[in-house]
Amino acid sequence: MTVGDREYDLQTTVLPHGFADSYETENAYSMSLFVNNPESRDSISVSSSSSNSSPFNVATNGSWYLSTANDLQVLQQYAYKMIRAAVAAGSSFLDTKSTTAASIAAWVKANAGSVTHHFGGSCYTSSDTSDTKRCADEKFKVIGTSNIYVSDASLMKEGTVNPYGFVMYIGHQAAKNILQEAFATVATDDTSSSNGASGNASASNSSNGGFSGMEAMCRITLVSLLVLLLLH
Structure with missing residues (x-):
């Protein structure tokens, strides 16, 4: 999928169960949607302190996740595509009642990064x-x-x-x-x-x-x- 001038690599992993309150819900399943090559980058700062309670501190200076408009847009488009395909096949989307492009885009913006894998770079x-x-x-x-x-x-x-x-x-x-x-x-x-x-x-x-x-x-x-x- 291409957004702007960047060709994104995306991945879906299907899990045969729900999560959190829906973990034991009968017939529930989950899709993990991954952006494998995002633009988003960040830097960290490392400092030391004389305090015994915090002798070593590491802090990010921004956000690694979806900090560019393209990254957010591609995940919104991908989520819409996958959710609509699942709904068309007979599934119900449990997180929001509406599956319009606008409602899914808003849901992605509010929830992306809640479960995040940082694999390198x-x-x-x-x-x-x-x-x-x-x-x-x-x-x-x-x-x-x-x-x-x-x-x-x-x-x-x-x-x-x-x-x-x-x-x-x-x-x-x-x-x-x-x-x-x-x-x-x-x-x-x-x-x-x-x-x-x-x-x-x-x-x-x-x-x-x-x-x-x-x-x-x-x-x-x-x-x-x-x-x-x-x-x-």
Whole structure:
């Protein structure tokens, strides 16, 4: 679906039950609507305090979710399309009585982000020193710091697929990087062949932190919207 000059990647996940007050409602089901590649971006600030009650503070400076008109519009259009298709197939929309474009758009604006998955992109890694938007270097160390490393999906930059495999690899590679950079220790991997024999393989020392040419793989801020329906 295209809004403005941006082609959006959207996803629907259907769950065979309702949520909250509708969780045990007979014949209820839910649709989670995802915007996989939104424009919305934000930054965070980190500060320390002498107070024992709040020695470390992290705050967002705006909103990651639907902070651009295009992001909001595409989710409104997508929700309308999916809800109308479900209603046409015999379901009832439980959240509002009206399923007009205007009423669904208003409902999306009021409810989007109530259930949100943030899968990456907030501190992406890059070995390109001229990239002013990168947050971490090729060893996953936060730019401008000496001992702060990132080891989660924040390191990923762009993509539209489930990041599970990438996240697992990031944790694996981050451990190697930290051992090598902070403790001057080269990690080894235990590997097993098909006949059960085991051996050790030295850690990769590639300049991009082990991504083998792919510096970062997923910048995804997934905004999800729960749609509750009743099947007749």
